[in-house]
Amino acid sequence: MSSNKSSHPLASNFPDASQEMLLKAALFSGEEAIENWKTWSGSVDIDTLDGASFRLLPLLHANLVKHNITTPAIGKLKGISRFHWCKNQILINKMLSLIAALRNEQIDVMVLKGGALIFQYYKSSALRPMSDFDIMIPRDKIADAVALMQEIGWKPVGKLMISDPAVQAKRHGQSFVDGQGNECDLHWTPLFTATWDRAEALFWETSEEIQVKENVFRVLGPTEQLFHTVIHGGYYNQMPPIRWVADAWLILEQEPNRIDWKHLLELGTIYSYTTILQRGLLYLSTDFGANIPPEILSMISNKKITLREKIEIRALSKKIPSYRIDLLLLKIWFRHSQQRNNASFLSQLATFPSFFKAYISIEKWSQLPSFIVKRYRGI
Numbered sequence: 001m002s003s004n005k006s007s008h009p010l011a012s013n014f015p016d017a018s019q020e021m022l023l024k025a026a027l028f029s030g031e032e033a034i035e036n037w038k039t040w041s042g043s044v045d046i047d048t049l050d051g052a053s054f055r056l057l058p059l060l061h062a063n064l065v066k067h068n069i070t071t072p073a074i075g076k077l078k079g080i081s082r083f084h085w086c087k088n089q090i091l092i093n094k095m096l097s098l099i100a101a102l103r104n105e106q107i108d109v110m111v112l113k114g115g116a117l118i119f120q121y122y123k124s125s126a127l128r129p130m131s132d133f134d135i136m137i138p139r140d141k142i143a144d145a146v147a148l149m150q151e152i153g154w155k156p157v158g159k160l161m162i163s164d165p166a167v168q169a170k171r172h173g174q175s176f177v178d179g180q181g182n183e184c185d186l187h188w189t190p191l192f193t194a195t196w197d198r199a200e201a202l203f204w205e206t207s208e209e210i211q212v213k214e215n216v217f218r219v220l221g222p223t224e225q226l227f228h229t230v231i232h233g234g235y236y237n238q239m240p241p242i243r244w245v246a247d248a249w250l251i252l253e254q255e256p257n258r259i260d261w262k263h264l265l266e267l268g269t270i271y272s273y274t275t276i277l278q279r280g281l282l283y284l285s286t287d288f289g290a291n292i293p294p295e296i297l298s299m300i301s302n303k304k305i306t307l308r309e310k311i312e313i314r315a316l317s318k319k320i321p322s323y324r325i326d327l328l329l330l331k332i333w334f335r336h337s338q339q340r341n342n343a344s345f346l347s348q349l350a351t352f353p354s355f356f357k358a359y360i361s362i363e364k365w366s367q368l369p370s371f372i373v374k375r376y377r378g379i
Helices: 017-027 030-041 057-066 074-104 114-122 139-151 201-205 222-232 244-254 261-270 274-288 294-302 307-316 325-339 345-359 365-377
Strands: 110-112 133-136 173-177 183-187 208-212 215-219
Touching (some): 017 030, 017 244, 030 057, 057 074, 074 114, 074 139, 074 183, 074 215, 114 133, 114 208, 114 215, 114 222, 114 244, 222 244, 222 261, 222 274, 244 274, 261 274
Parallel strands (some): 110 215, 133 183
Antiparallel strands (some): 110 133, 173 183, 208 215
């Protein structure tokens, strides 16, 4: 079964040949790891690596040490790992402190993405670099959480517009920064396209509680964690999110018997992510030998993708040029129609203007020309 990733609209979010070798050198064991390391290291200059590859170097360093591989670059790799360990320690301490403050006010907290994956699967804060941390709180606690965060020194990034419940229903979260420049993304739903009422409920219902030091918080269950990881890697990001491969591979390696495969496919249907899920799982199986049941691979290979989803994926998986307001409108329309997928087309059309304003963070239509000019100039 060939992955044919280069012809797929999500190709930019999959590793290129060099990045694939790096991932295999960092993740595999034995001769496979060693051969990929030799080939990769002989073809690149660590000092000029792309950012996405650079974030994988701590994981590579750990695997080289595990395999007793000596190389002139080992000292540099060790230094890079130490740097990310120190940076992550700061972020993790900030995260745990915020969690403690929120829980002290009876606000439940779920940790998403890297902050959870480090404790669940990486087992070392050096191995999975983070630039920020992501937490999720119940939707009915947004106002309380925002007030508390501002009180203890977390300031919103950009204009805070989520005090209105109608706006909250159109957004997935709000970014905050503290006085030292540390960033926290506060979520009330884990998927940026799934903002409708109770879209997050399934993730809370299957979440699990873990304890780090004296701090207790929730994380996604293994099935939902795999789903979230693959989907998060499927959309456009300024830095190609190729480390989703490492995240997903580690989940599959460590939780082979705890993935509810049928439920995973159901999540793809519920949240309209069949294309991304299909492509990601096939890639993990074909190119990385991930342990995915043959019957599941057969099911996703034969599953039909709707025309709407094909168009949506092509619109959302690439960077939208600043001058293409038409593509931005298309992207926002897909977000809106997904949120109101049970409503009629006329109803969706009638409610789109208010959704559009909330999405681009304007309160009045008179602000639209200024938004367009700033976007066109890249401000």
